[in-house]
Amino acid sequence: MNLKYDYVIIGSGFGGAVSALRLSEKGYKVLVIEKGKWFNATDFPKTNWNLKKWLWLPQFKFRGFFKMTFLNHVTVLSGVGVGGGSLTYANTLPIPKDDFFITGSWANLNPWQKVLKPFYKTAYKMLGATVNPKLHDSDLLIKEIAKDLKKEKDFKAAKVAVFFGEPGKTVKDPYFDGKGPDRKGCIHCGACMTGCRFNSKNTLDKNYLYLAQQLGAKILAEKEVFNVETLDKKNISKGYKISYKSSIGKKKKESVTTKGVIFSGGVMGTIPLLLKLKETSLPNLSNLVGKCIRTNNESLLSITSSKDNDKDYSKGISIGSILHTDKNSHLEPVRYAKGSSFFKMMSLPTVTGKYRILRILGVLGILITKPIYILKTFFTRKYAEKTTILLFMQTLDSTLQIKRGFFTSMKTIAEKGKKPNPFIPEAIDLGTKVGAKIKGISYSNFTDILLGTTTTAHILGGSVMGEDAKTGVVDKHCNVFGYQNMMVCDGSVISANPGVNPSLSITAISEFAMSKIPEK
């Protein structure tokens, strides 16, 4: 059969980008299909008040790169566009804590820490990871907290995917012996999560995808894959037909044929697609699709200073430092750039407790007892400069299941252990400590307070590794059980809680999976 491609990759985030480059290097003909847009540096919004350029809500003609998905137990933040989550992420690339490699459904499949070590090294190199050279006010604030906790040694500048050349100066490709694009030195403006307008952030379109294109990989943007079927139902080795339609304009349906297919849509793309396909064209998929979904057990708190001083918490890269608070937990100060204050519209004072009504009464109590602080910090024109966001994460585990809803493509149900908790006591305590230093109180996402759900930028799992189809959706090399030349390479194969930001691990595991594919 004359197949158009050797591999079609669905999604261009970390897993998809690694796959595109490594398969192209091995001589395969590759097509990447991506739901979101291509972005040039100047396409990114100046602040996140430019909702049309920031948010991905194509039904309202908002064609940005940041997506929020509200599920029963969790509000998920993710990226959409050529480069996936790298367009909106905060560049931080920590190595997971030791437990990650020896827990979860993948634990017995490999001595992962040893096996993945060289691939973490490659991932670091490809993403241009380097230690943040300059701490700014919010980093110094967390350093002070570290000192108070007698944990100064556990405070470190973060390793990040940013080009720190001479600020604002354009140079020839500094990473890939001249084969990559020109880059500009970071100016520490804090806008990494609303898109780097200065060509300094090492997004995937500047490394993996750029190099893959040089080798002939084709990238089709603004197209959403909605069906994958075997070309011959009786012979799964014959190849696949991939059907897609425009994700923004007229929904004309098109298709291509391919020998192999790689699902790289991230958890929010791959899992609803696989759940649908299991009921329709790919019935051999494991019954575990959608199970073992994890967050990083995160807590996101924002604290706005009411002190009249010249501290500017918006300066620096989005995440510039990390404090390891104990064996299982760590804290990162996060910032948005000057003017990017949209999230204050989505925040409420943090009030913990089991019962919603008591939390709401608690919020009303704060509004009544602290009107001057509330008004001063809400109406300030310097919201981003005065606000530091605390991102707290833990390795402790709890899992959810994503299912197809009756009216929706996804709903969650709690699986094992406690459901993700929006009010992690250690995080709340750190929020209070930071608040005391800067004369502020903690705020949480409104869904945390009103619904008792948690907010995560690190959704993982749903297509986890196992020994066979009864214990996993994919094997230890990311091959899908029940089909041939079909893989999943993205956050959905992460089979334990890394306890840290996951992009480096997704990159390393995808590199490992690709290393097992022979040359064409």
Ligand SMILES: Cc1cc2nc3c(=O)[nH]c(=O)nc-3n(C[C@H](O)[C@H](O)[C@H](O)COP(=O)(O)OP(=O)(O)OC[C@H]3O[C@@H](n4cnc5c(N)ncnc54)[C@H](O)[C@@H]3O)c2cc1C
């Ligand atoms: C605000 C924010 C900050 C973050 N900061 C960090 C950080 O500092 N460090 C870190 O490690 N991680 C961070 N993350 C998390 C990180 O972005 C994700 O873990 C990572 O991007 C997941 O990679 P992935 O390969 O699973 O897929 P993604 O990067 O999510 O990419 C999937 C791509 O597939 C596309 N797609 C989905 N379905 C389809 C379909 N059917 N057809 C075509 N295309 C499709 C999507 O549009 C998307 O572009 C952050 C996330 C957010 C939202």
Ligand code: SF4
């Ligand atoms: S701090 Fe500013 S210049 Fe530096 S990477 Fe982030 S957005 Fe780009």
